[in-house]
Amino acid sequence: MITPVEMDRLDEIAASVFEGYLVRKDLVRKYARQYPVPTYVVEFLLGRYCASTNEEEIQEGLEIVGKQLKGRTVRTGEEELFKARAREEGSVKLIDIVKARLDAKNDCYVAELPSLNLRDVQIADSLVKENERMLTDGFYTEVTLEYDPIVAQEKNGRPFRIAALRPIQMSSPNVLDVLAKGRQVFTTDEWRDFLIRSIGLEPSVLSERAKMVTMLRMVPFVERNYNLVELGPRGTGKSHLFQQISPYSHLISGGKATVAKMFVNNANGQRGLVCQYDVVCFDEISGISFDQKDGVNIMKGYMASGEFSRGKESIRAEGGIVMVGNFDVDVEQQQRIGHLLSPLPKEMRDDTAFHDRIHAFAPGWDFPKLNPHEHLTNHFGLVSDFLSECWHRLRETSRVHVLQNRVFWGGALSGRDIEAVNKTVSGLLKLLFPDPEMPIPDHDLEWIVRLALESRRRVKEQQKRCLKSEFRNTHFSYKLGADGVEQFVATPELHSDEAIEGDPLPPG
Structure with a gap:
């Protein structure tokens, strides 16, 4: 009960x-x-x-x-029970990850069901073509698994066969209409809190800064080719959203990342994770390394253009890159001993060209250590598969046009800075105003703009630490309206004694 x-x-x-x-x-x-x-x-x-x-x-x-x-x-130790049930009853239904590979010797695909330790399950070509993600890292689905006793008696026979599968994700065509209509009865603050509840957190116990971190975590789901970094203390739930909430995101936990798995397998032409998922998140980023020398360069090129090469062919993909990791010290100490991107792998940490590809740096230190009894909500939120499907559909449009003739950027922003800030603003607008016809008040647009500028300036400040001569001017500013007053945006963790003369102090 x-x-x-x-x-x-x-x-x-x-x-x-x-x-x-x-x-x-x-x-x-x-x-x-x-x-x-x-x-x-x-x-x-x-x-x-x-x-x-x-x-x-x-x-x-x-x-x-x-x-x-x-x-x-299937729990550990129950594998044989399920196989026996399939044999006795002819078929069994289960929920599992389905992966597939090409068996070139027999010119057919075979599927793998990890929870049953089965690696050679028959599967129809049509099912694989309809669900190509099973050829990379697989996905969760409801599976009907059949057993054929006659095939079992053949030499090298494969008695198990996937007769049907139903991917665990919503496919209703009108989800955005439902979302847009429902949003109209909430204020912006209420809607932001409701989104936070929908990913399982309780907004009433989070500070404004923590809510902003949470919103930044959501942006890669609604904005194509969006690159985000979040670093901070352990235990703040940085990877939770990327692992648990959406079937459109994929989490890579520490260790080696292969170019074939991430981008394309040159041996068989199979497209990698950035082609199959909306978001690819590297957990514990400090431990990530590529199997090939040029792996980081391929990623750097992809993060800049959304393309990578395979021989003469150039392949476009839309998956965003998210990197999350931990500081072993507090943020002030981290700034004293290096810079805030120091936890990245050595090939990335001091490479200012790599940093330039990061659209936003979320301040993970502003989010509390998660206490299940306090920070996880017991209230209602949107069902994850509905929410993730809405986010997936929102990727098809951009909201940058909202800024036209309303927001003017200061002279310190380079072309890459403007692109990064525009993408963050576009993503936050899609999350908070899913209906493109909904009017956006100036005060809402302004805090979104300030958050986007701050999260990009944080990247710029670390570039300045690495190469002061090239990145000296980080005084990010904006004007609301052509006749508006120029407003400067600082990063709160940058204290006046560490700032360059003339840098505006953080609010507070």
Whole structure:
């Protein structure tokens, strides 16, 4: 039995416009801890059976979800039980990652189901063509697995076959209409808090600065080819969003990153992760290294142009690069012993040309260490597969035109700076105003512009640490309206004793 949660104003507003698309986020955690699947898989099922604010309906749905997760997810040690069930009943349904590879010897594809330790499952060519992501790192899906006893008796026979699969993600065509219509009844602050709840955090206990970090974490999901860095203390949930919330993002945990896996496999032409996912996140970035000498250069080129070469062919992709990592000291000490990009791998940390490709540097030190009882929400938020599908669709447009004749950049911004700030503003506008027809008040546009300038200036300040002569002028500024007063934007961690003379002091 679950404990009912008292609904607050935000819950009530959401329930009035997003019926069928809401889920209680504490229910997600209850199941996510019990079963070996990411949060968005649990939410997919909860969204199907428990997208309601009615306690009775939630209870009924929870029973179904509990049965499905228990009956279809494979815990360690249960592999043979599932295989035996498939043999006895002819087929079995399970939730698993499906990966595939080409078996050139037999000119066919074979699938892999990691939770069953099966590496040679028959799969139809058509299923692989429809779901190419299974050829890179695979994706979560509901699988119908069949067993054929006649094939089992053949020499080198492959008795297991994937008869059907249903990717765990929403494919409804009108998701953006639903999102845009619902957004209209929220104020901007309420909507920002509701988005934060939708990724599982409780906004009422977060500072304004922590909320800004959270919003920056979301931008790569809605803006194509967006490159973000977040560094800060351990335990602040930097990688959570990139691992748990969306099937369109992929997390690479420490260790070697191969050029073939990231970009393209020259042996078979298979496109890599940046072609298959909206966001590719490097966790524990300090431990990442490429298998090829020119790996960092390929990534640098890709981060600048969204293209990479394979022989004579140039390949375009839209996946953004996110790098998250930890400081072993506090931010002041980090600035004294080096600069704020020092935790990057040695090939990247002092390379100002590489830094220039980073559109925003989120101040991870402004986010608290996550305490599950305090920082995780028990309220309603949007179901992850609905939210991630909306974010995926929002990538198709840009909102840079909103700045035209409203915001004017100061002379210290280079062409790359303007491109970076424009992308951050565009992403934040899409998140906060998903309906392109919705008017954007000056005061909302101004704090978005200030956040975008600050997060790009933070990159610039680290470049200045590495090469002072080239990056001396970092006095980022803007004017709201052609006749507006020039406003300067500082990075709060840059104290006056470390700033160059004439640098405006941080607010506060």
